[in-house]
Amino acid sequence: MDRKGWIVIILCSAGIAVNAWFASKSKPQTVPPAPAGEVAKAPPAPGAPAQGSTITAAPTTTTAAATPSAPEETHTVTSGSVTWHFTTKGGGISKVVLGGTDQLTLNGHGVEPIGALRREAAGNDPVAYKITAKSDKGITFEGTNAEGIAIRKVFALSEGGASDEHLIRLTISLTNTTTVQHKSEEYYLYAGSANSMSPDEALKPSFFYNDAGDAKQVHTNSFDGGMMSSEQASMSSSHSKLRYGGVMSRFYTQILSHEKIDKSGRTWADKPGKIWASRILIDHTHDQFKGKSGSEKDYAIQAAVSLPPVDLAPKATQTEEFSLYAGPKEYKRLDTLGGQRNFVMFYGMFGFISRPLNTLMRWMHDLSGNWGLAIILMTIIIRTILWPLQAKSQYSMKRMGKLAPLMKEVQEKHKDNPTQAQMEVMKLYKDYGVNPVGGCFPMLLQIPIFFAFYGVLQNAAELRGQGWLWVHDLSVADTVGHFMGYPVNPLPLIMGLTMIAQMKLTPQPATMDKSQKIMMNIMPVFFLWICYNFASALALYWAVTNIYAIAQSWIMKLYIPEPELKKVEHMAKGPAPKNPFFNPANPLHKDKKSKLKSPKLGG
Incomplete structure (x- = not known):
């Protein structure tokens, strides 16, 4: 490989680094975190890692009462190789166990079950839920919060054409049992957490969102800040047409999507909403990653997606439809499910x-x-x-190599006059029909x-x-x-x-x-x-x-x-050859004088 080839490889490596940097810096517009009532540690979720693995959560603020001490009820639903674990502590999915070739647990570091309903983004769900119905295809939770809002959550496995073993539906209904109007834009569904499979993974977990087709992701290292920003405990943003949000690691993702039901069935929907995320420091002092590179600063990431604004008259009910995808980032599978879920692959500018x-x-x-x-x-x-591009590039570079001694002579001859040297070099290019970019351009097309x-x-x-x-x-x-x-x-x-x-x-x-x-x-x-x-x-x-x-x-x-390096033969000036179909007796045929064209530079 010659010098130009190595230059192209260096450009490729630099481009990958720049592309990754820009992807990690594509942050949503942040709003300041709540300043008061911070809690250093959140309660561990059911199914969270055992063996003394502690999790330091982002600052949280809670306005509701603490979770009542009630016996926990659990239920599992299996669909293909996926097992969904439900719990009444938060009324949601404590973990998702993937079987088959995946052999992985999702939301293992979550501070709450997926689907927990928070009254503020960094809070928790303190409602004492009970199971009112359950089967091998779903479960129903019911409870009432401190403000007198009755909450009903129905989880059901997906069925029909746009179904998948990694997809589950969530219907959530809020009923105002009080005698006063209830308005709020601060209802959040917890989307779970995501973490790297190993602390030394180069690609860190991230949260993402889709705003009317504009998908963005933010990696955990973005919370560190940089030269122009300070460290952030959490990030959040508001959107008029929020389609979905969630978290993901390198190979797996949890996508919480807004949906609607019409004549054609369930389909994706764009609704006003907010996305919130923070990172969680994972303690590896008691697991197999102790002492491994990067284990001291290994972060998981968690996110929550808000409901559309809630406006409930007394005795009124508002129902919202969601779907949760929890599984591998396989482009074909996500593309089949629709709703632009395949956008979470984040292939970059060359995704097409x-x-x-x-x-x-x-x-x-x-x-x-x-x-x-x-x-x-x-x-x-x-x-x-x-191959044709590569062959053309190599052939052109060989011609440039043969011209190099002549170029060196010109440069030595006019070393005190760089302008003249440049003019003489350009003359060499023209005389020998060599294109100076003929070797680079075909290789650049491959990048x-x-x-x-x-x-x-x-x-x-x-x-x-x-x-x-x-x-x-x-x-x-x-x-x-x-x-x-x-x-x-x-x-x-x-x-x-x-x-x-x-x-x-x-x-x-x-x-x-x-x-x-x-x-x-x-x-x-x-x-x-x-x-x-x-x-x-x-x-x-x-x-x-x-x-x-x-x-x-x-x-x-x-x-x-x-x-072979030889000079280009310039055409001699003279009359252009006659057209064999030229008829001088025809007044429509005029004898046009051809103009001499300058030769093109070869490659």
């Missing part, structure tokens, strides 16, 4: 490329039966499609595809727990052992070696100085270092890309002749 690539990768998996083979097939397809496929592999929940050869899980590094305490990851090592081989296979220009050669030799080691703990799916993609590029360079060297 990522989405068809995701579909194509699933086709490759259906064909091969293995996700590792699907990634290899996808890489070969992408590189084959880009969007690289970003797009990188985003697909980074967020594909389908890869979790899937193996390939010695790789046990394509979503994490392919560690096969340890040497002197350091993990041994074969795929990144193969990636680094193929980078070196690719660089050696491509001759470097004779004009490259000593400092540039040192930089080129260090580059493979640098990239090996930053990519060593990449998910094995990404390392596999990059390694196969390098191997393909080596084969491509070898084939071009064998079958495509080396370019």
Whole structure:
């Protein structure tokens, strides 16, 4: 790989970092947290981690009375590989246990059950609920708050066309049992919590919202603040058309969506509402992550979505419909459910490329039966499609390399006159028909595809727990052992070696100085270092890309002749050749004098 190739790779890496930074900084408009009545720790939720795992919650404010001490009642509902655990403590879902290949518990660090109804965003649900109905398809909770508002929550498994084992419906009804009007914009449904599977994960959990089709996410590290902002205990924002909100980790999400019922059945709805979120510090002093990198500042994130404004006359009832998706971030599954739930994939600015690539990768998996083979097939397809661009780039760069000695002579000759040197170099380009950007432009066209496929592999929940050869899980590094305490990851090592081989296979220009050669030799080691703990799916993609590029360079060297550097022959001035269909007797035919066109610069 020559200098321009490495420049493009550096641009790719810088672009990924900048894209991730901008994504993490896309904060909603915040409002100040409540100043008084702060509580240092929230009560642990049923089903929260045991073994002494304590959670430091964000500051909360409670206006209602403390939760009455009443016996807890529980109920479980199973749909496919998903088990929903319900509790009367908060009248909601204490946890969601995913079976099958997922083997994960959602809302494990939540301070309340999902669906708990808060009277303010950072509060809790103190209502003493009781179960009034339950079956193997749902459950009903009823209770009355301190203001005399009777609350009825009906959870039911989704059925019909737009159904999924990870989707459950929630119908919540508020009835004013008092004799006075009741108005409030401060009713919030708790959307649960999300956390990383390991404290050293690069992608941190985040909360998100969709405002009339405009979806945004905010990562936990955004609460730290920065040069232009201070640390924040919580974030919140108001929206006129809030479609959904929730939390997510790298591979899993909880989406709490507004819905409405019309003649066609249930469908998504945009309603006035608010989104609130805060982070939760997880204590790893008594679990398997004790002492692991990042464990001292490992945060979960929690969120709540408000109901539309409540306005109840005496004895009046207001009913709102919601749906909760709790499961893997699989683009096809979320796209099938509709309501723009697939937006939570957050592929970035090249999402329009990522989405068809995701579909194509699933086709490759259906064909091969293995996700590792699907990634290899996808890489070969992408590189084959880009072959003409890559070949054109290499051919142009070889011509530039042959022109380099002449350019060096010009620069030495006019070293005291940079302007004249530049003019002479441009003349060389024109005389020899060399386009100075002919090698870079085709490679730059490949960057969007690289970003797009990188985003697909980074967020594909389908890869979790899937193996390939010695790789046990394509979503994490392919560690096969340890040497002197350091993990041994074969795929990144193969990636680094193929980078070196690719660089050696491509001759470097004779004009490259000593400092540039040192930089080129260090580059493979640098990239090996930053990519060593990449998910094995990404390392596999990059390694196969390098191997393909080596084969491509070898084939071009064998079958495509080396370019010759010779001056462009300019056309001599003279009369243009006659048109064979020209009839001088026809008055409509006029003898037009052709103008001499200047030659175009070649690539």
